[in-house]
Amino acid sequence: MRRRWALGVEYDGSGFSGWQRLNRPGQPERRNEPTVQAALEQALSFVAGEPVAVVCAGRTDAGVHAAAQVVHFDGPAQRDPRGWVLGTTSRLPASVCVNWCVPVADDFHARFSARARRYRYSILNRPVRPAMQRQYLSWVRPPLxxxxxxxxxxxxxxxxxxxxxxxxxxxxxxxRRDLQQVSVTRTGEVVTVDIQANAFLHHMVRNIVGSLLVVGQGERPGAWMAELLAGRDRALAGPTAPSAGLVFLGPLYPAQWQLPAEVTS
Structure with missing residues (x-):
């Protein structure tokens, strides 16, 4: 017997070429281009004793991290959640772990069942570059x-x-996307951008942050963001912010799926 499972996956994206597998299932990864998806599928396949393919809630770029990436896959029903969590994590690199596993209905879909996705971008704003936690921080020298x-x-x-x-x-x-929440806050030397939308375009968060940095340095007024939206021209917006500092906090699902609280709204 088989059933559908949902996993909560945490990873440091520093050593990966992004989430998406760069090869066909079951084939070796391209040389020097490891991906989170390929690592996870290889570990799950070992635990399942058969090839396993996963579907994620939101693909992340090279160098981007995830606190609660959600994936689903179809695997043997006789495995229990604890076995999937511990067995899979034991076969993953140190930068990736599975935090939880939940059996879900056959019509659950990690991508299409999500009603929203959340990201956080963290910026160290000081004259000197970071030494500690540098893979989780972008660095901007001018005052913001x-x-x-x-x-x-x-x-x-x-x-x-x-x-x-x-x-x-x-x-x-x-x-077209529905941006539901966005905030920019400062705590000491760190400026944090939190953003939630029904879905995101490729580099959308980093491009928004790049334009907000232009405003934060006093080069453009706030209303410039509205002008960029109306103009629909990428060439007029700010530069793409670095991947360092961007964390996928996770998707949000309706309560009907009975997933952990961190991904339920």
Whole structure:
């Protein structure tokens, strides 16, 4: 017998070429291009005793981390959640672990069942680069006005065409997204951007942050963000912020799926 399982996966993306597998299932990874998906599928396949393919809630780029990536897969029903968690984690590199496993209904889908996704971007704002926690922080030397950045970010709330903040390589069929929450706060030397939307375009968060940094350094007024939205021209927006500092906090699902509280809303 088989059943569908959902996993909560945590990873440090520093040593990976992103989430998405760069090869066909069961084939060796491309040389020097490890991916989180390939590592996870290899570990799950060992525990299952058969090839396992996973579907994730949201793909992350090279160098991007995840606190609660959610995946689903179909595997042997006789395994228990504890076995999947401990067995899989034992076969994963130190930078990846499985935090929980839950049996789910056959119509659960890690991507399509999610109603929202959340990211956090952390910026160390001081004259000297970081030594500690540097893989989880972006670094900006000039002083940033976090209040101005927060006010500028509010122009992005709601459903819009986010073409100005998508990469030219984005494969999404359209650029309309519903940005549900966004905030910019400062705690000491760290400026944090928290953002939630129904879904994101390729590089959308990093491109938004890059434009907010322009505002934070006083080079543009907050209303410029509204102009960028209306113009739909990526070439007019700010640069893409580095991947360091970006963490996928995880998706949010309706309570009907009975997943852990960290991914339920």
């Amino acid at each position: 006005d976090a209040t101005a950045m927060h006010e500028a970010a509010q122009y992005l709330l709601g459903e819009h065409d986010f073409s100005a903040f998508r990469t030219v390589h984005c494969q999404a069929p359209h650029a």
